[in-house]
Amino acid sequence: MHVPPQPLALRVLRFAQGRSQPVTLADVQEFLYVVSGAGSLHLAAEEHALEPDTAALLLPGDTYELETDTGIEVASVSAPAGSPVDRERVTLRYADCAEQRADENRTFRVLFETDVTQFVGLVQPSRAPDYSHPYDEVGYIIEGRGFAHVRGESRPIGPGSCFHLPPGLVHCIENSGPGVMRILGVFHPSGSPAQRGR
Numbered sequence: 001m002h003v004p005p006q007p008l009a010l011r012v013l014r015f016a017q018g019r020s021q022p023v024t025l026a027d028v029q030e031f032l033y034v035v036s037g038a039g040s041l042h043l044a045a046e047e048h049a050l051e052p053d054t055a056a057l058l059l060p061g062d063t064y065e066l067e068t069d070t071g072i073e074v075a076s077v078s079a080p081a082g083s084p085v086d087r088e089r090v091t092l093r094y095a096d097c098a099e100q101r102a103d104e105n106r107t108f109r110v111l112f113e114t115d116v117t118q119f120v121g122l123v124q125p126s127r128a129p130d131y132s133h134p135y136d137e138v139g140y141i142i143e144g145r146g147f148a149h150v151r152g153e154s155r156p157i158g159p160g161s162c163f164h165l166p167p168g169l170v171h172c173i174e175n176s177g178p179g180v181m182r183i184l185g186v187f188h189p190s191g192s193p194a195q196r197g198r
Contacts, residue, residue: 039068053094082115125177137187144181
């Protein structure tokens with residue numbers, strides 16, 4: 001019998017001053033991205049600094065806590081755990097990741113990649129052609145405003161907007177400008193954010 005993988009789950013976590021309760025991951029991996037604020041990630045007796053545009057990779061069996069003096073907002077995506085991962089780093093900064101080009105109006109930076117890919121995409125003011133991709137994706141708008149065009153409907157999106165795009169769904173994200181739009185995306189199975197199915 002075929003058992004489909006558990007879906008990606010996107011949550012936006014907001015912590016006030018103090019230290020969170022411990023969180024222990026069972027059979028999932030968790031990808032964090034700091035949207036605003038600063039603090040620390042405590043994992044296995046080590047402390048990792050968190051600031052805006054910092055990503056973190058947490059694996060099955062990890063127990064972690066978040067601590068902040070001023071408040072912190074984090075986009076968290078949990079995903080089914082595939083094959084074991086040899087984690088080289090717990091955290092990394094967006095600025096330290098290589099920029100890659102998807103097309104003339106879009107670039108992206110891959111943050112962490114296991115059997116799941118976490119990335120930040122940059123979209124210049126434009127509307128791309130409608131397209132689909134072969135993976136299951138969730139996303140969070142970090143910066144910029146525009147529209148999500150899905151199944152003939154258009155919905156406004158802006159900072160804090162979240163979305164889910166199942167495999168094969170024809171869609172388009174439009175940046176209505178004037179500045180860049182930044183989108184946090186996490187998809188499974190892993191691959192390139194430039195991959196298109198249509």
